[in-house]
Amino acid sequence: MIRPTPESPVLLARMNLVILELGELDSDAHWRHPGVRSPFHRLYWMREGDAFVIGNKVRTELLGGHVWFIPAGQTFDYGCRRRVVKGYAHLQCEWLPGMDRYLHIDRVRDLGTWKPPRGAFWPAGIRLAEAACVPALHAEIWARLSRLPLPAAPALREERLRLGSWKPVFDRVETQLRANLTVAELARAAGRNAAAFSRDFGKALGRSPKSWLAERLTDRARVRLLASDLPIREVAHELGFEDEFYFSRWFRRQTRMAPREFRLHGRTIPASPGAGPLGAAGES
Numbered sequence: 001m002i003r004p005t006p007e008s009p010v011l012l013a014r015m016n017l018v019i020l021e022l023g024e025l026d027s028d029a030h031w032r033h034p035g036v037r038s039p040f041h042r043l044y045w046m047r048e049g050d051a052f053v054i055g056n057k058v059r060t061e062l063l064g065g066h067v068w069f070i071p072a073g074q075t076f077d078y079g080c081r082r083r084v085v086k087g088y089a090h091l092q093c094e095w096l097p098g099m100d101r102y103l104h105i106d107r108v109r110d111l112g113t114w115k116p117p118r119g120a121f122w123p124a125g126i127r128l129a130e131a132a133c134v135p136a137l138h139a140e141i142w143a144r145l146s147r148l149p150l151p152a153a154p155a156l157r158e159e160r161l162r163l164g165s166w167k168p169v170f171d172r173v174e175t176q177l178r179a180n181l182t183v184a185e186l187a188r189a190a191g192r193n194a195a196a197f198s199r200d201f202g203k204a205l206g207r208s209p210k211s212w213l214a215e216r217l218t219d220r221a222r223v224r225l226l227a228s229d230l231p232i233r234e235v236a237h238e239l240g241f242e243d244e245f246y247f248s249r250w251f252r253r254q255t256r257m258a259p260r261e262f263r264l265h266g267r268t269i270p271a272s273p274g275a276g277p278l279g280a281a282g283e284s
Contacts, residue, residue, distance in 0.1 A: 015101055017141065019131045020227040021090040024121050032079035036266055039222035040090045041102060042070040043144060047116045049084035053077070053108050060108040062086075065116065067144050069109040071102060087121030090227055093145060096163060096170055102148055111144040163204060166190065173216055178240025179250075183209045218254045221247075225263045232259050 020040055025031070031051070044062060051062040055076040062068050062084075070076060072092070095101045123134055131137060172189040173181070186209055187197035201209050217239065224235045236247035244259075251259050 016094045017138075017145075018092045018094070019089060019128065019141070020092065020223060022088070022122055022126070022128060022131055024087050026083075026085045027080070028083055029080060031084050033267075034077040034079075035075055036078060037075045038070075038072050038090075038226065038266065039219050040092050040227065041072045041100075042068075043089045043091065043111070043141065044068040044070065045087040045114060045116070045121060047085040047087070047121075049080055049086070050082055051078070051080040051084040051086070054079075056107060058107060063110075065113055067111040067114050069105070069111050069144070069148060071105040071107070071109075072100065073103055074106055076108075089141060091141070092223075096167060099163070099170075101150065102145075105148060109148060111147045166201070166204060169201070173213070177216060177220055179217065179247075180240050181213065183213070186213070214254065218251070221251055221259070222255075222262070222266075225259055226266045235259070 045067050046062050046064045048064040049062075053060050053062060053068075053070060053076050055074055060068075064085075093101050122137065126134060126137075168189045168191075169186050172186060176185075183198065184194050186201075187194045190197050190201075192200070198209055201212075205212060207215075221235065221239055224230065224238065225232075228235070230238070232248070233244040236244040239247065241247035241250065248259055251257070251262070255262060257265070
């Protein structure tokens with residue numbers, strides 16, 4: 001079992017937990033989905049069943065009565081032999097906007113045992129926007145995340161000092177990220193001219209502002225496609241694209257998949273009005 005490090009409470013207090021989706025799943029052997037790569041982390045509260053996850057040539061049996069962490073950015077095969085019953089949360093955990101603290105984890109982790117409730121997994125009637133305000137739920141998620149390994153505190157402090165000066169830029173992107181957001185606008189947020197901004201930003205992050213913006217927009221599109229039931233045209237509009245056809249061409253250039261194809265491939269059950277207490281989109 002993974003134990004929290006002494007630094008974990010302090011480091012976690014500086015992170016922004018974003019709960020994207022909550023839901024419940026009770027499925028038979030049709031729950032079998034290969035090659036799923038997700039833009040968000042998953043926590044699975046396993047009640048019962050014989051589910052498994054395969055990634056990096058390692059097969060993990062998702063034992064009932066345990067909580068499991070499945071990291072973002074990795075490709076996994078999901079399945080069960082007969083039945084799977086679980087609660088799930090999809091989430092991101094950022095120490096600076098756009099910089100998730102757990103992307104260094106590359107395998108499934110057992111985050112300890114739990115006692116399955118007699119009834120539903122989540123408080124009745126809870127809405128996703130209210131999830132972080134439910135003390136028991138919020139505390140449960142943080143308690144599980146605190147068991148994950150973090151880089152040493154000095155390394156985190158050094159990284160924060162190195163990148164902390166760019167926080168106005170990160171904040172601008174998080175609040176105003178759209179297809180028409182320009183590098184010139186980011187330079188103004190940083191209080192620098194465009195040339196100096198591009199040079200210094202490239203040195204700090206190891207990539208150009210333009211490529212970083214495209215990556216952030218792609219990540220936002222991935223999340224919206226998988227963690228919502230919005231039609232493709234509404235996702236395109238929300239992200240500032242002129243129409244869904246332009247968005248589809250752009251998304252295919254970035255990911256080599258059309259938005260609809262990505263959504264179908266990344267979900268493990270069809271979206272439906274009764275997908276969970278939050279009306280969650282299909283669990284993945």
